Amino acid sequence: RDRPPRFINVAGSILPAFALEDMTGQQHAFPEAERTVVCFIKEDCPTCNLVMPLLEAANSSTKAITLTAGQTAEGNATLIERHGLTMPLLDDSTLKVSFAYDVETVPLVVLADADGKELDRLVGFDRKEWSGFFDKHLSDTQIDWDDYPEWRPGCGSLTQDPVIADRLRAEAENSPLRARKIEIAPSDDVHEFMFDQGFSDGLPVVPPTPERVIRMLEGTSRDSQELVATMPPNMAPATIEKIAVNAVLAGCRPEYLPVVIAAIEAICTDEFNCHGVFATTMGASPVMIINGPIRERIGLNVRMSALGQGSRANATIGRAVRLAVRNIGGAEPGGTERSTLGSPMKFTMCFGEWEERSSWDPLHVERGFDKNDSVVTVFAMSSGPTLIVDQNSRSAPQLAGSFGLSMESAHHVRAHNGGDGILVVCPEHVDTLERDGYTKADIRRRIQEVTTVPLKDLVADDVSGAGIDPARAASMTDDMLNRPLPKFASEDNIHIVVAGSDAGKFSAAFHGWASGPMGSIPVSRKIEV
Template identity: 30%
Template sequence: MARDDADDESIAAVSRDLYRQGMTDGLPVIPPTEARVAEMLRGTDTPDDAVIGRLGNDDNPITVAGLASNAVMAGCLPTHMPVLEAGVRALADPDSNSIQFSVSTGGWAYQWVVNGPVRDDVGIAGGTGAYGPNYRANRAIARALGIAYRNTAKIHPGEKDMGVMGNPFKFSLLLGEHEEASPWEPFHVTAGHDEADSTISLAGPNSFVQWEPAAREAAAVLRGMLANTPPAMVGGEQQGGDFDQTITYVLCPESIDLLADAGLSKRDVKRYVADNSAIPVDEFQKGVLWEGALEGYHGRVENAQVPQIRGPEYVRVVAGGGRTGQYDAVIGPSIGGPVTEGVDYPDDWPALVEEYGAAE
């Protein structure tokens, strides 16, 4: 995909050309010249021709050089490459179910959570406005991983991507967990990594809802989590499928403070939400029920209720957002993952970080 430096056309011309070939997300891209790709490859010690993983239902290989070319197009920096390589490994992991949420009619997104020191090294935000249009690393890394998957698996709307509505979060839903704002163990530690590790985690959700708790108290935070989780966000074994559905709650610092001050652990919060998630049988979304969930209910018990979330193991809790107010969010249901991959650094990582800086 890299272009000859002597043929470094304008951004508009290259964007138009690549768009016509179905290789962009519709927005302008940076021309992936040989010089730019070579500079991007400074962010990794992995050989250029090494296959990081295989993506899509045809198991198409993506090499380090191919990833670097897509990263240039998306506006990434060389310091983003270690996170991008780990992200591709997550996409290639069969447990991520990335094939289904890349092409399914539901219009699913790629949800990324980054943990560990790499957040500060490259400026991945987790505080105020982290999900908004503010931070280069958040936006560019998520975009690059989405474009790389699209171009490797050759996914186009109406061909492989059958999303009825599509999803505005497809290539933009990336957060660095606000670990410093929470007394609870970080997301990657819950997934089995050491706190000092840097990781990226992937899930495949459908929807995003945020709200302001009704009062500044722990009980209001918990009620808000239940009241604002739509019936379509079902957590449990997926009927007829191989992947469980999970739900992620992103709680802001003030809400976490209230819950922690009330003596609640992350596990307590997950258990409370699951135990109190009962909804009427008729509100369940078609096609996403765990096997036998409604057996014996229809036509027998008036206004029967069943748990919307089968158990705490289907609930994820992440610290995110700033202290500028109190808003929480729920993201889901995910039809894949979460899977978590460790970030590996090149030997000259400190010098590269110093050269580029986290804020560039």
């Protein structure tokens, strides 16, 4: 996936062409001769030092030209002085040629013809193989092979260093990166620069260096330039690469990237109405709930402090989505994001359901997925988590009634038929409910039951001007005014998950923004892992 073109290490492969300078500044190119021996070495490798006299002898042969590339300029100077070399050592301190040749072990010796086709190769040191190579291809050299050990292992190429390898991949000709690179002056503070450029949500961010973005892309098999979504409000293309950049900014690990991608796919649907969610003065924001095996794989917190700080996965996945909305979609406070007060959820709100803690169907199964699917579901919530404190109820009807009475305050006690709600049930409350055989459906029915009031109780009055306009109520019949109306338009608007510590009878609720086609509809997406 998105790897620079490498030759296959078999005889007959065409080797990459290159031109490198020696220590005097003279350029040497490959391929140019009838036959060329291309060598890769580094100064701190004992086996490379062992074979330096052999490479010097190869350089004196009339059978082929020898081009020896050292992986550091300082190392080349040391090798020349240490071994009294007369042959030129080429400077591959950028490691781009070593990378193009996919050098894993040094010393590496490759013989090629005038077309650059590989004829033979040596890796490390095996006296029998090296003597056979010289007898076959460099027969005019005089070497006493008894002076050499039978075998010595090679050393790891500098290109195998993870940090260096990521840089080389980022700089390669067909690097998966296409984003514009910004050069920052050495005297500038990179973190202050990113604040000044508006890349941050107000908290420090991780600089998205090419190396870090390359590592982040290892978290997915999808092409870096694949278009995931067109992101409002600017209707900008959100590619895998751009999402990876924001995942780096947020502090994600590569294994979180598939979750971030799926969440962005979900929020950019027409059903979720991303533009409306971020533009409303009501201050809505995505709440992400994750189900399935990926929870354990990425270390997502579903237990103590599941809705709070302390978990890298919970904190950074939600933050990456919000940063992407800001940096790709252009939703910034004071611009298209017009929230009156804002909310801590504008930074991040992502957690997992503790599926194993109850006998109930988890959220993603309720929404039509297989239990073994990894799924992210996004909700547009305007407030929460609001604590529901009930340490006294001993029966399921009592406890579910407490849930309903607490959730009745969403937006306003007189606001009925409004948004969706998320109920996060803590384990101790789960035990009380399950002891009486309550299911999620039973909880929903009980919430609707205890929040049902006649329409006349929702009319604005001297106590509060919120509610149904009195003039409108005056035009209603008694039957209309006595019509019972529950808090939520449907039981389907109440979403229930389990999370939290085993200790403490404290559940919580999130209050939704407007529901349905005129607002936002919850969206689930399967996570590609």
